[in-house]
Amino acid sequence: AQTVTQSQPEMSVQEAETVTLSCTYDTSESDYYLFWYKQPPSRQMILVIRQEAYKQQNATENRFSVNFQKAAKSFSLKISDSQLGDAAMYFCAYRSLGGSQGNLIFGKGTKLSVKP
């Protein structure tokens, strides 16, 4: 079974600085999707970025980018120019391409604080 591990329960960053959140996963599959979701205090789950495992190029969405290392099974999220609104729980998630469209497997999350 696939597992997702986020080893940093909490992280803190100064406003305008850069922070990297770690995520590792375990799978025997070769094709899959990886996601980062943001959960602000409102508790809604908001998709930040996704990465297809077959793509070597790292995904980027504005200030958010990933470092996808397939061989190492690592999928870190980099937030550049951090803003106060980035403060939230961040969840890494894995989605298989097999089976019945694949449920998401989440890590335990990293709580990010942004200091003004």
Added chain:
Amino acid sequence: EPEVTQTPSHQVTQMGQEVILRCVPISNHLYFYWYRQILGQKVEFLVSFYNNEISEKSEIFDDQFSVERPDGSNFTLKIRSTKLEDSAMYFCASSRDIYGYTFGSGTRLTVV
């Protein structure tokens, strides 16, 4: 941008009572899901639904749970006899394909 809508946002129920959580997925989406997040813990998959039937379910989704798409637009999660440990945030999600997954804003269920 299309949204997944969940109602109510917060529900309080007595232990042993039945609750129905409601969701309106995005209209052209074909796959529907329920997830649960107990306070302070990770988000857990409950069930997926496609073509009017359950396609996958987790160990959490026991006989106390059921899902239904009663009218082609709503997607409901029923808990027949709630327990204290059912207190959690319940998220509905829908997707059109394997690429996108849109979550609703959640229903906070409190069992007292």
